[in-house]
Amino acid sequence: MAEKKVLAVDDSATIRTSISFVLKQAGYEVVEAIDGVDGLDKAKADKFNLVITDINMPNMDGIEMIKQLRGTEGYKFIPIIALTTENQDTKMQEGKAAGATGWIVKPFTSEKLLAIVKKIIG
Known part of the structure; x- marks a missing residue:
């Protein structure tokens, strides 16, 4: 089986590096x-x-990117995890409405990230 491919979109190089490293x-x-x-271009x-x-x-913020991805060929059912410092219900609702599958609040542990990814895509 081919490797599962994950797109990590974050304006923080540190966060991108840690996501990449763990996964x-x-x-x-x-x-x-x-x-x-950049994320939308790479996804397309x-x-x-x-x-x-x-x-x-x-x-382009994550909410807008999620909305646009959901309208992109092949991404209607691809899981999208929002990774953010935002933990207010309004932002979470906005994310869900845009099409986010789940939510990880920063700071996160590598164990938590990996557990969620494994649960979602195996």
Whole structure:
């Protein structure tokens, strides 16, 4: 079976690096994007099993990227995890309404991230 591909979208290089490190260690292929615009371009150019995105980013935020991804061919049912410092219900509702599958609040542990990814895409 081919490696599962994960798109990690975050404007923080530190967060992207830690997501990549944890998931690559577990055997996933990870592609990084620096914001929603970059994430959307990379998602359209390739096929991913899972998208992990920050919410607060420059150029295009995670909510807008999720909305656009959901309207993109092949991404209607791909799981999208919102990774954010936002833990208010309103933001979570907004994320869910946009099409987010789940929510991880920062700071997160590598164990928690890996457990969620494994649960979602195996």
